[in-house]
Amino acid sequence: MANARVVYWFRTDLRLHDSPALKAALDLNPSVLWPIFTWDPHYVYQARGGVNRWQYLLDCQNDLSESIQKLNPKSKLFVLREAPQTLFPKLFKAWSVTHLVFEKDTDAYAQERDRVIIDLAKKAGVEVITRFGRTLWDSDEVVAQNGGKPTMSISQLQSAGRKVGEIPRPIEAPKSLPDPGEMPVEFDHEIPDVGPDLNGPLRSDGKDDKSYAYNIAGPKGDFAIETLEELGFPLATTPHRGGETLALKRLDEILSDEDYTATFRKPQTSPAAFEPVSTTLLSPYLHFGALSPRLFYWRVQDVISKRKDASSPPESLTGQLLFRDMYFAAQAAVGPSFTQTVDNPYVRFVPWHLPTLPDPSSEHERTYHIDNSEAETWFQRYKLGVTGFPWIDALMRQLRHEGWIHHLGRHALACFLTRGGCYIHWERGAEVFAELLLDHEPACNAGNWQWLSCTAFFSQYYRCYSPVSFGRKWDPEGKLIRKWVPELAKLDKKYIYEPWKADKQALKKAGVRIEGDGLGETEEGTYPEPMFDFNERRGKCIAGMKKAYQVGLKGDDEKVKDGTWAELFKGDPEAEVQDRGDEDEDEDEDDDGAHADDAEHGAHRGKKRGKEKQGPMDKFVKKQKK
DNA sequence: ACCGCAGTTGATACG
């Protein structure tokens, strides 16, 4: 088809190596090919994403653009600053497009968007070609081979995968690219109705978002890649940088250490290691498509097949890719409800604190019900890394600053927030990770939170990570804590995981005082008190989980939605703290709560609610709710 | 229907 005029739409496949969709585009032998990226208001405004991830995306875009230019100096990654839903109909016409090619996406929003785009293309007489390249196997095919059911275990994924067929071998990067055609954009620039700007708080100048202040081709009319400044964001803090070139270099480095590659066992890599980290750090590249999972898989496979002592899935390197596929295929089968409890038949209902509001108004950000002010305070302390448990705080601060922590560190944080400490809904934790992780993948994130909260995939809730001994096992000196919680840098290793036990002398020597809750203004040279007695909390959590397992509700149960689940949890202390239903409740509207002696607030305050401490958190809640 | 067993990665006490 020598006269094909092809738009190649890059989305989550920011690479040239092993791209089945790009190959399909080039197989058309087009006379003209435009490599483009569109601005999507959903991602700019409505999907909360930290500055670190924005920078990583820009890195990937810039690297891809340079690689394209090397193949054809006339070409590059052309960024069009308009929503694809309004842009494409105009583009199809103005550029006389014959084909639109892109890699299939699996996430809920992306699927909905792509259905619209495919429909628009059809109306414009443009042929749409899609290929799957985001996972080892096409998730829809895996689901079909798994009897239409979500893959809930690695063995299910493996057996379904075997039926789908051999994982495709990687495809070479193109050696040349056609010229882009003319790119007239003399049509109206539609500014979308963006709705709530969830990323507003991240922007340097808040209200003054300049994202759409330029024309479709950017401030210089050259389709340049946006900058953090243009998006209104401050500088990123992460040291991790994106782009296919770096991804392939990093992969080469890993593979050059044959022993590491062949004997990799995930549970035995340290969550406390930094400089160098103990795992590959390739997940953010996978997320942005700068690295193809199949390329990764086969490069590893080719190294380890020579060795008899190689580790095997699920612990091995390739096993990590299988977990990713498992979550993608599970999401493909369950659908949009996969990332939540409500309507999800595969996730267990547990009466966690801070549950998602049953019917959030569409005009507002999805928010949650504050059933318990103590839990809300715990959650705020957790998010800021001031829980008073140094291991937890170090991990959270590393996550916030670098956008990446080791998988076992994520376990520790997830267990602590949910079934092993705070008894707060896993969806709250998933939202924190969704914002902060460079490698945030909705399916993997939700799946891992379900796993760690023992609501799906995993069920041994009595195995509980201790915020003290688990960290100490990996890092007895407390190096990770010393790096990320500098207040405690000089504390003796005897107390580094539990500074509240340190005697006056040790604290004085370390130059730190243990006081306060870490919120609001904190004094120099202080570190907060632990927000609860962990062993006491662990006991309550396990008892609560036991009850929830006995009750056995799943997310799609009517009782979950209509609130009658509460009757089934009578006698469960953790659930009764929720205090739902009767009387005045509505804590989130409670903006002028009077002061109460906080010390008396145990876990069982029963009905004596409504008079909560007015702290900095109340402000936060109001702001969040708008 | 029943039983036994495995399940990516625990904590603790003890020798």
Next chain:
DNA sequence: TCGTATCAACTGCGG
């Protein structure tokens, strides 16, 4: 410092 038994007992799978 290490290996090992015990803890208290879940689900899903396969025979």
